[in-house]
Amino acid sequence: MHIEFLLEERSAEVTLNLILPKLLPDDVSFDLHVFEGKPDLLNKLRMRLKGYSTWIPENWRIIVLIDEDRENCFELKSQLENAVHGTGLVTKSSILPIGEFQVVNRLAIEELEAWFFGDIAALREAYPRVSKSLQYQITAIRMQLQEGPMKH
Numbered sequence: 001m002h003i004e005f006l007l008e009e010r011s012a013e014v015t016l017n018l019i020l021p022k023l024l025p026d027d028v029s030f031d032l033h034v035f036e037g038k039p040d041l042l043n044k045l046r047m048r049l050k051g052y053s054t055w056i057p058e059n060w061r062i063i064v065l066i067d068e069d070r071e072n073c074f075e076l077k078s079q080l081e082n083a084v085h086g087t088g089l090v091t092k093s094s095i096l097p098i099g100e101f102q103v104v105n106r107l108a109i110e111e112l113e114a115w116f117f118g119d120i121a122a123l124r125e126a127y128p129r130v131s132k133s134l135q136y137q138i139t140a141i142r143m144q145l146q147e148g149p150m151k152h
Helices: 010-023 038-053 073-084 112-117 120-126 134-147
Strands: 002-007 029-034 060-067 103-108
Touching: 002 010, 002 038, 010 029, 038 060, 038 073, 060 073, 073 103
Parallel strands: 002 029, 002 060, 060 103
Antiparallel strands: none
16 A cells, blocks of 8 residues: 655644655555645645546555644645546545445644644553654654755
């Protein structure tokens, strides 16, 4: 399986690059695609999804992840769902539990970093494989974000 992540900002990319390899099974690959903020992602989403619909393999999924930013959750989720309609793709929210889907739209109700790291002790209790050094890794992420774009 392969997962394409469509993200509104670079901080989500940094966070997911650190976390996903630890959470996903070895046979799941992923790519992260960063937009220039939420308005950019929302403006380009329908066309991006139309492009995917012409060639997306059966074992691929697309996850659209944006911050809620104190907007109306229902309206924002509806906006994401509506962007998919007419593209030839199906969202997880629009089908029965056993149906096939390609797109998962998700809102991070708090800022993405807080969503992941809000309570490290609770994370470690729920997921014992989470590193004991997570707090230090979070500090490193914050420093990277303050330093600006990473060099590839």
